[in-house]
Amino acid sequence: MLKNMKKLLSESMNKKRFIVSVSSLLTLTAAGTAYGAYEVTKETVTLSLDGEEQVIRTHANTVDEVLADFEIELREEDHLSHSLDAKIENNMNIVWEAAVPVHIAIGDEQEKIWTTLDTVNDLLEFKEIDINEHDVVTPNLETEIATGLEINIEKAFELTLNVGGKKQQVWSTSTTVADFLKNQNITLGKLDRVEPEVDQEIVKDSIVNVIRVEKVTDVVEEPVSYAVVTKKDDTLEKGREKIVNAGKEGKIAKHYEVILENGKEVSRELLETKTVSESINRIVAVGTKVVQQKQVSRGNDSVAKEFYVSSTAYTAYCSGCSGITSTGINLKANPNMKVIAVDPSVIPLGTKVYVEGYGYAIAGDTGSSIRGNKIDVFFPEKSQAYRWGSKKVKIKILN
Secondary structure, three states: OHHHHHHHHHHHHHHHHHHHHHHHHHHHHHHHHHHHHHHHOOEEEEEEEOOEEEEEEEOOOEHHHHHHHOOOOOOOOOEEOOOOOOEOOOOEEEEEEOOEEEEEEEOOEEEEEEEOOOEHHHHHHHOOOOOOOOOEEEOOOOOEOOOOEEEEEEOOEEEEEEEOOEEEEEEEOOOEHHHHHHHOOOOOOOOOEEEOOOOOEOOOOOEEEEEOEEEEEEEEEEEEOOOEEEEEEEEEEOOEEEEEEOOEOEEEEEEEEEEEEOOEEEEEEEEEEEEEEOOEOEEEEEEEEOOOOOOOOOOOOOEEEEEEEEEEEEOOOOOOOOOEOOOOEEOOOOOOOOEEEOOOOOOOOOOEEEEOOOEEEEEEEOOOOOOOOEEEEEOOOHHHHHHHOOEEEEEEEEO
16 A cells, blocks of 8 residues: 555656646747847847957947947047947948057147058148158158057258359258258368358258368469679770670479368468579670760761651669660660660661750660650659650651
8 A cells, every 4th residue: 555655656746747847848948939039130240340350249229339338439530430320230341440649740849649541641641731852751651550650740941052152952851050961961071161050050041051172282483583793894895785694584483372262262371482493693794995985966977867756765773674775785884875765677776866855866775665756765863754754856867
């Protein structure tokens, strides 16, 4: 009986377990059905977040809700393919790219910019910053944008460069004369000068002068006049002279230190003088023999012809005068002689003449300015020559 009771109890318990199992199965089936229905209602969305792509299924209604699920905080400068209130649709592709901070410095002006652009060039175009071929941009325009990138822009300006007297217009971003010359590949010589000085700043429309300075030696040869040595000669009539040795000029070489600036001489200093050749004295024999001279007179000579000439006067002490006539008369030793300078083609040398207002004389000298019907009368004193002046006179040629 007890055995039967246990059997009945066991059967009863098994039935209850079966009922519970069936009930549990029904509950799980219902839940699975509900979950499946929930999953089916999700939308499939492709997300590209800062370059990382993933596919999600979501019940979010808007793009804003999707980004909120990923705890993404948007900046105004970020790139987002859709507006935040855009409705989520199946197979939607949402792209978000976070802006990164970049620093731009133009001279003393600095600016922090958030951007999603790709390169330095893209950013400068977006900011409408004009760059010409002379400007210097660091890093270069093709550099990709990265967080914290520092972009430095040196704006070029135009100025005048004068090197050795040759001017040209150039562009520069340099701040000092030294930097500018280095960028222009200009090397300064040891003596060269720069205006303004190398440590001075340059600005737009500046003028930079590079003065090329040279120090050279110049040798100049100059003649040395010979001395005139007189020797008494008793075989010559007194008042007559004879050149024994014509003499010869010597020569010296003067060595100068010359400073040139841009090829033009600005200073000259004599360093030394050297003798190239010695001068040779002129030797003149001076007559001492006394001979009684006949006075030139109208009574002794007849007049061959007479005519008018232009006349001037000179002395033995004029500039460049030796005091010795072309026929050898020493006017300094014979100051009272009456001598005129003539053009030998008009009045032959040695001709006796009578000059109106001057008296009897001899054509004993020539002059570079005495040509044609012109004579130059000799006076021992300058005051006499000045009084004579320049005038037309009658001259008589005597036989």
